[in-house]
Amino acid sequence: MSEQLLANGCRWEDTGLARFIRDYGHVDLAGLQACATEEPERFWAEVAEALALRWTRPYRRVLERSAGPAWPRWFVGGELDLYDNLIGRVAREDPERLALSWEGDDGSTRRYRYVELDEEARRLATGLAELGIGRGDRVAIYLPMVPETAVVLLACARLGAIAMPLFSGYGADAVASRLQDAGAKLLVCADAYLRRGRRVDMLAEARLAAARSAAVAQVLLVARDGGVQPASAGGGARGNEIDYRQLVARSAPQAGAAPHAADAPLMILYTSGTTGRPKGVLHTHAGFPLKAAQDMMMAFDVKAGEHIGWITDMGWMMGPWLVFGALLRGAALMLFEGTPDHPRPDRLWQLVERHRLTHLGLSPTLARLLMGEGEAGLPAAGALASLRVFGSTGEPWNEVPWRWLFERVGEGRRPIINYSGGTEIGGGILACFPGLPQKACGFAGPIPGMAADVVDAGGRSLRAGPATERGAGTQVGELVLRAPWPGMAAGFWQDDARYLDTYWSRFAGIWVHGDWARVDADGHWFIEGRSDDTLKIAGKRVGPAEYESALVGHPLVREAVAIGVPDPVKGEAAVCFVTLAAAAGGVGPEAWAERERVLREHVAERLGKALAPVRVHCTAALPRTRNGKILRRLVRAAYLAGPLGDLSALEDPAALDAIRACAEPAGALS
Structure with missing residues (x-):
């Protein structure tokens, strides 16, 4: 059984979660979680009060479930001015407080105090209203990680328009499909962004996408580098482009309150699938911000006046989560345009x-990449003096890089808040908690209010089940949720049937999340990967993370990914792909044969001979998103020459060629 670790820089009694437990009369964390399950109306009312959520019209009831668990109504009858809760009240009460800092790929920086962010967002709201944008209109945000992304989100919240953040790396086809699906009326885009010192054009893609989308009446252009001016009337593709800076400069700050119903649509976040059109996940004014801020308070211990940054994109859930959660906590957020290992690994x-961050979020893949840089990937002495907490999400950890981050980088003082949920969750299901013990790669448990369980194929709980053959804890099963929560998706945009089929069709009244999970004897939770990624070898279910952890633990390996392939004897067999650590040097086909044997034996020693991979391929790159998440489904599809599905999130298409080369009968090893 793995050891429990406690970061020595955080005291439990000083955390926001501990204070919540004391203030609302709960005995302990277990008692709070039980209350959230047994008395959800009491619990969520306490959360809203603890977050100081102000209502312009009080709600009649916290939760109404007459339509079933898939369609709960939260804070029924209530109205709130979300904009004022996020930015207006702090701008009045503490206007000089930092709200947002930004750093570009080239090192340029910008800072906004609450009063400055408030003024620009109110000016933009006036300008958007003059363009005909109002309640219920969809506004697509196709921007890099620049401050204007947050300003547009805030202005939309004020107007009651539905924001639609899109990944900044999408091409025209991916943008157009989302514009068409949502019927977006306005596209906010940039001319370009900088990446690794290179200018990457966005405007050409935006113009193509807008031209294919009949509902898009206007394009609002943010000039990232000043190199492109909007097309005037009669010019450009459709003559419908407006300069963001000019619009803001000529518009007076919108005055007055901006109340909206608690369940009014706030945002559509698109997620990609292997087949079919992207899913537009709908979130509400009260639900998404409340869940984001609750998680920041209870899981990350973000306090008013602190400063949180996350390496992400506004098109992924963690981008809007950062904006809404940080501002509702009265904290500051940092947006970063560039690549976190450019121009140097540190x-x-x-x-x-530079930004005096108290909280930093990153992916396990990014930690693995920096660890592979050796001493160059470590912080300089004193660089992390302000940092209290690491955050991590997006994929399972491997123990070696987790310990590297906790021990070498964090010096055993800073907890790693492992955080797992998703776009449809509005935040996290599982997390760690500062001041409480954690285990490498694991989670302390469900975030209060998330009625999580692990179930077998029949929907029966495995929380008290027998140990697996490998003694890793209780049995692996499906991660599910047995009760609704305010941040959950309010369905898919104009596709209720698909929403029900995706999450609610397996077991009656239970949300099936799509992850394999287990809970060990000490009550720590572990995610074993997506359930559709899990391998079943000779009847034994194995998470790809187990293979990947074993391989990354070998000094030859920098990164690893495992997939299942058809096998005539075992039904399925494991094939692994690795990139080499810098210390391993180059390797040709003949030398690789010996190294492959070593790695296969290394995995067999840890998982058992019956589970040894049939092949371990060396490749130059693995397909990933820009924020570092490896796209395992694409690895499998490319290797087996199957349909690739949606490639819109892929950063480097050449990585797929490297995987395909491994599948060739001759010269397969790179």
């Missing part, structure tokens, strides 16, 4: 130092 730690 760029990430320089961000912490």
